[in-house]
Amino acid sequence: MARVLIRNLNKFYDDFHAVKDVNLEIRDKEFVVLVGPSGCGKTTTLRMVAGLESIGSGQILIGDTVVNELPPMDRDIAMVFQNYALYPHKSVYDNKAFGLKMRRVDRGEIRKRVHEAADILGIRDYLGRKPRQLSGGQRQRVALGRAIVRHPQVFLFDEPLSNLDAKLRVQMRVELKKLHNRLNTTAVYVTHDQVEAMTLGDRVVVMRGGIVQQVGEPLELYNRPANRFVAGFIGSPAMNFASVHVTNGTGGLRAGNTGLAIDVPAEISSRLAPYAGRDVIMGVRPEDLEVANGGDPPGLCFEALVEVVERLGAESLLDLQVGEQTMVASVEPNIRAKRGDRLRFALRPERLHFFDTKSEAAI
Amino acid sequence: MAISEAVGQRAFAQAPRRGWATRLLEDERWLAVSLLLPTVVLLGLFIAYPFVQGVLLAITDTKVGIPGRFVGVQNFIALWYDSIFRTAVWNTFVYTAVATVFKLALGLWLALLLNRHFKGKAFTRAFILLPFIIPTVLSTFAWKWMFDPTFSVINWTLFQLGLIHGRINWLGDPDLALISVIIVNVWRGVPFFAISLLAGLQTINPELQEAAAIDGARAWQRFWHVTWPLLLPVTMVVMLFSIIQTFADFQLVYVLTGGGPANATQLFATYAYQIGVGTGLLSEGAAVSLAMFPFLLFVVVVQLLYIRRVEVH
Amino acid sequence: MIEGAKWRRWAYFYIPLGGFIFWLLFPFYWMLVTSVRPDRELYRPWMAPNYTPFWTAHPTLVHIIDLLTETLFTRWMLNTLFIAILSTVISLFCGVLAGYALSRLKFPFAGSLGTGIFITYLVPQTLLFIPLADIIRNFQLGDTPWALILTYPTFLIPFCTWLLMGYFKAIPRELEECARIDGATRWKAMTYIIIPIAVPGILSAGIFAFTLSWNEFIYALVFLSSAQQKTVSVGVTSELVRGDVFYWGQLMAGALLGSIPVAVIYSFFVEHYVAGLTGSVKG
Numbered sequence A: 001m002a003r004v005l006i007r008n009l010n011k012f013y014d015d016f017h018a019v020k021d022v023n024l025e026i027r028d029k030e031f032v033v034l035v036g037p038s039g040c041g042k043t044t045t046l047r048m049v050a051g052l053e054s055i056g057s058g059q060i061l062i063g064d065t066v067v068n069e070l071p072p073m074d075r076d077i078a079m080v081f082q083n084y085a086l087y088p089h090k091s092v093y094d095n096k097a098f099g100l101k102m103r104r105v106d107r108g109e110i111r112k113r114v115h116e117a118a119d120i121l122g123i124r125d126y127l128g129r130k131p132r133q134l135s136g137g138q139r140q141r142v143a144l145g146r147a148i149v150r151h152p153q154v155f156l157f158d159e160p161l162s163n164l165d166a167k168l169r170v171q172m173r174v175e176l177k178k179l180h181n182r183l184n185t186t187a188v189y190v191t192h193d194q195v196e197a198m199t200l201g202d203r204v205v206v207m208r209g210g211i212v213q214q215v216g217e218p219l220e221l222y223n224r225p226a227n228r229f230v231a232g233f234i235g236s237p238a239m240n241f242a243s244v245h246v247t248n249g250t251g252g253l254r255a256g257n258t259g260l261a262i263d264v265p266a267e268i269s270s271r272l273a274p275y276a277g278r279d280v281i282m283g284v285r286p287e288d289l290e291v292a293n294g295g296d297p298p299g300l301c302f303e304a305l306v307e308v309v310e311r312l313g314a315e316s317l318l319d320l321q322v323g324e325q326t327m328v329a330s331v332e333p334n335i336r337a338k339r340g341d342r343l344r345f346a347l348r349p350e351r352l353h354f355f356d357t358k359s360e361a362a363i
Numbered sequence B: 001m002a003i004s005e006a007v008g009q010r011a012f013a014q015a016p017r018r019g020w021a022t023r024l025l026e027d028e029r030w031l032a033v034s035l036l037l038p039t040v041v042l043l044g045l046f047i048a049y050p051f052v053q054g055v056l057l058a059i060t061d062t063k064v065g066i067p068g069r070f071v072g073v074q075n076f077i078a079l080w081y082d083s084i085f086r087t088a089v090w091n092t093f094v095y096t097a098v099a100t101v102f103k104l105a106l107g108l109w110l111a112l113l114l115n116r117h118f119k120g121k122a123f124t125r126a127f128i129l130l131p132f133i134i135p136t137v138l139s140t141f142a143w144k145w146m147f148d149p150t151f152s153v154i155n156w157t158l159f160q161l162g163l164i165h166g167r168i169n170w171l172g173d174p175d176l177a178l179i180s181v182i183i184v185n186v187w188r189g190v191p192f193f194a195i196s197l198l199a200g201l202q203t204i205n206p207e208l209q210e211a212a213a214i215d216g217a218r219a220w221q222r223f224w225h226v227t228w229p230l231l232l233p234v235t236m237v238v239m240l241f242s243i244i245q246t247f248a249d250f251q252l253v254y255v256l257t258g259g260g261p262a263n264a265t266q267l268f269a270t271y272a273y274q275i276g277v278g279t280g281l282l283s284e285g286a287a288v289s290l291a292m293f294p295f296l297l298f299v300v301v302v303q304l305l306y307i308r309r310v311e312v313h
Numbered sequence C: 001m002i003e004g005a006k007w008r009r010w011a012y013f014y015i016p017l018g019g020f021i022f023w024l025l026f027p028f029y030w031m032l033v034t035s036v037r038p039d040r041e042l043y044r045p046w047m048a049p050n051y052t053p054f055w056t057a058h059p060t061l062v063h064i065i066d067l068l069t070e071t072l073f074t075r076w077m078l079n080t081l082f083i084a085i086l087s088t089v090i091s092l093f094c095g096v097l098a099g100y101a102l103s104r105l106k107f108p109f110a111g112s113l114g115t116g117i118f119i120t121y122l123v124p125q126t127l128l129f130i131p132l133a134d135i136i137r138n139f140q141l142g143d144t145p146w147a148l149i150l151t152y153p154t155f156l157i158p159f160c161t162w163l164l165m166g167y168f169k170a171i172p173r174e175l176e177e178c179a180r181i182d183g184a185t186r187w188k189a190m191t192y193i194i195i196p197i198a199v200p201g202i203l204s205a206g207i208f209a210f211t212l213s214w215n216e217f218i219y220a221l222v223f224l225s226s227a228q229q230k231t232v233s234v235g236v237t238s239e240l241v242r243g244d245v246f247y248w249g250q251l252m253a254g255a256l257l258g259s260i261p262v263a264v265i266y267s268f269f270v271e272h273y274v275a276g277l278t279g280s281v282k283g
Helices: A042-050 A092-102 A107-121 A136-148 A166-183 A194-200 A218-223 A228-233 A266-275 B003-009 B020-026 B028-058 B074-081 B083-114 B121-128 B136-147 B153-160 B174-202 B206-214 B219-247 B251-256 B268-278 B282-290 B293-312 C006-035 C062-070 C073-104 C110-120 C125-138 C145-151 C153-169 C173-182 C186-197 C199-215 C218-223 C232-239 C248-268 C270-282
Strands: A004-013 A016-026 A031-035 A057-062 A077-080 A154-158 A186-191 A203-208 A211-216 A240-249 A252-256 A261-263 A279-284 A301-311 A316-322 A325-331 A342-346 A353-356
Touching: A004 A042, A016 A042, A016 A211, A031 A042, A031 A194, A042 A057, A042 A077, A042 A154, A042 A186, A042 A203, A077 A136, A077 C173, A092 A107, A092 A136, A092 C173, A107 A136, A107 A166, A136 A166, A166 A194, A186 A194, A194 A218, A203 A218, A203 A228, A211 A218, A211 A228, A228 A279, A228 A353, A240 A325, A252 A266, A261 A301, A266 A353, A301 A325, A316 A342, B020 B028, B020 C186, B028 B282, B028 C073, B028 C110, B028 C125, B028 C145, B028 C153, B028 C186, B074 B083, B074 B282, B083 B121, B083 B174, B083 B219, B083 B268, B083 C006, B121 B174, B121 C006, B136 B153, B136 B174, B136 B251, B136 C006, B136 C232, B136 C248, B174 B219, B174 B251, B174 C006, B174 C270, B206 B219, B219 B293, B251 B268, B251 C232, B268 B282, B268 C125, B268 C218, B282 C125, B293 C110, C006 C248, C062 C073, C062 C248, C073 C110, C073 C145, C073 C153, C073 C186, C073 C199, C073 C232, C073 C248, C110 C153, C125 C145, C125 C218, C145 C153, C145 C218, C153 C199, C173 C186, C186 C199, C199 C248, C199 C270, C218 C232, C232 C248, C248 C270
Parallel strands: A031 A186, A031 A203, A077 A154, A154 A186
Antiparallel strands: A004 A016, A004 A057, A203 A211, A240 A252, A240 A279, A252 A261, A279 A353, A301 A316, A301 A342, A316 A325
16 A cells, blocks of 8 residues: 655754644545645655655654655655756666666566556657757656656656646646556655646645645635635636625625625625624635626626736636726636726626635635 | 556565665765765875974974974074075065966966967967976976076077177076076966966856947956956966965976075975975974965965855855 | 957967967977987087077987986886876775765765865975875885875865865756665765766866876975886986986986876866866866
8 A cells, every 4th residue: 555644744944944744645546736836845745755855753654654764765756856857877778777776676677667668658769868869858758757667656746847848748747647547656746836736636735834725636625725825826817805894784794895795695694694894805716707697696796897808719818997906807708898898797606705814714 | 567557566665674884874974974084084194194293393303313302482483583594485475476476467368368269279278288287397497408507598599689698597696596487487377377267257248348348448448347357256266276386386496496596596395395304404394394384374264265255145 | 359450460469379379388399309409419508609499400319218228217107107097096086975975965064174175285295295204204105106196195185076076066966866766875876876977077187186196296206215216207307417417308308208198198188177177266
């Protein structure tokens, strides 16, 4: 069973508390993505799992073994680095064979495995070449191949796609997904790109400032973010946030500010009731803002001034001025709007998010 | 079996048992200790230990074959009153200062010349370094022959050009000897300065010069305001290296004049040799050698401080 | 940028450059000419009428032959070669290991040790030669090549270490980390991955060390006494001067031949030598 268990993990760099009490269970065969802005501790955590950084306090288990004291070579893991880390003086073949040679695997077996991995990744023709003769994408494949031949218990990825150009990145993402399906090995993947996190992960771990913000399946993070940070981090364009004041009105709670005023839907009222008389943060995603037609309940509509129109083809992004704040709406491409128009937008009750102003937790 | 099957079926392999030596060397600190051990042993044995011995020698009155008694700073006091020693001190400082200034100026000039593109540049650059590469003693003999009072080719050339009428005793004339020795030292050192400064020049972005030219700066101003400040770090390092080597120089003077005539070219190193090895007064010889130390320490400290400051930037 | 008239190019560039080249290389030409000039021409005073310094009409190999057959010159060359090679090997070994440790490992006192090694580079041989002679004698190494083979590293190792630190620092640490994850111990990661990549630097350091060994004089002068043990520099200085008479023909032949090995090695590895020189200064 190749699960990875992280218990109460802490890491200090002099006075800087880089990783704060992280608890995580990565199940056997699961592909887990650690995502967050730079400096959030995701890479440090990964490197502690790899054995490249010492552990401040806490435990890391791979399978059933506590690996805190084990050097990297004894942890039965493989890692793919951001800049590939290919040995420049060795051929592609030797790059992939190196790990097996270190473990005294016999020559015939090495050859078999290297060719197998090369076939899977489509790099059979490059086995004789040196890394400097390969393109970025090819080098990345070689790095992947090097990890595969070892048949490790756990794969570790440290932002492997960040050095590729945009188009290649999309392509490699799909290939990685296919690879994982085929190999069915536990994997821990670190990235700062939330698109990669959403598309690749079975589960996603959002980190910030050394603390785990939320763990869950991608859609769960998207639909039910645990706090304002996760809500704003996942999804592109980012969620719109507005500070609104909750008041007790006739027929129910109302939430509003200078730009808009809505009736709080029944489903949320009970949760929001304790906040009557106070400010909360309301969040709504750009794709959840629809241009109102006649049939929308007026209590959930508001008016906005269109400032900028960005037509992307598949959608149009409207930069809106709503009272004193700005919002972004993502609408159907056939919506006719231009700068200076005043449009009415409708909110759907199940797509509204509210967050406590101080703790930023979801309400 | 296919990779996917192999991976799925394998349980977590037990970590292999490692010998104690392997585990020890896995620790960063122990590995560092074992890697540095040969160096520390060699340097300790043949630098630190002799240095301490040298100090001990200098504060006794050891002669060859006769162990010495402790005499405190007597040797140093004797040196203070030794006129030859004082001459040697003066000579060494003059030698170092003059040679360094010329090496810097000529080396810089040569570096500026070499910094342009011309046919055979790589070739020229390779040949230029020869005075620095060839063993000092051997090339110094060539100069000694060129300076020979009876057979000097330099004298012949100058005579033919009508610049002199009698012979110049380059090495035998007490007024000229130090100058001659400096000439040879400069000859030897210019390539080192030139190549190092050239490397420094090549790291300077040519666009800076072009921008200055557009701004109206003339060649001299461009050099002074753009090139020179950027070249300063390399210049400092090269100069400090050179100063130390020149200050402690031995080979040149030993071959050319042996310290004469009448101690006109006597330096710390040659005087130490003369006393310590020539006459067997080991303690006094050691004292002369050690007298170099304060100045060298000063130069080293300056260099370290300078490097620290540059690194901070 | 010397724009404009051709005369300016000549005045500011070609003539000064030519002057430098002439000045720097003439002594070698003089060495060569003197080596093949017969004695009767050599010892013609400079004011004599038929003095033709810059060439000779009757080149002869007599000096070179005498040098090789009547003196111990070949023996000296072999000695120097032996000493230079072994010193270089020892220094490279120590320098590679020390350079690696100081540039890629974290351990207490790393900074001070680095500074310490750097400082020893600046303790000149002329400061240590007297006490060191005594120590050499006590170790029973006097008058053997080992006296030099063990002491030359004292000024070769600091330089090699410093130079190699620069090369090691430039190698990304992911390579080592990957090797360690692949199954290599730290030691194997160093020897299989990092050191092979640093080979150009090792070559530069080795060549520089070789030329520095060949050039050393005072230790060789003081530690070696019998004629058979001497190095080229010392032998030429002490044995080719009999009484007060300088045998200039042989001396120059000796100087010329003694310079050849270094010049040859240098010519093959010019780029590496220059890289070593400038690396140590810029590093």
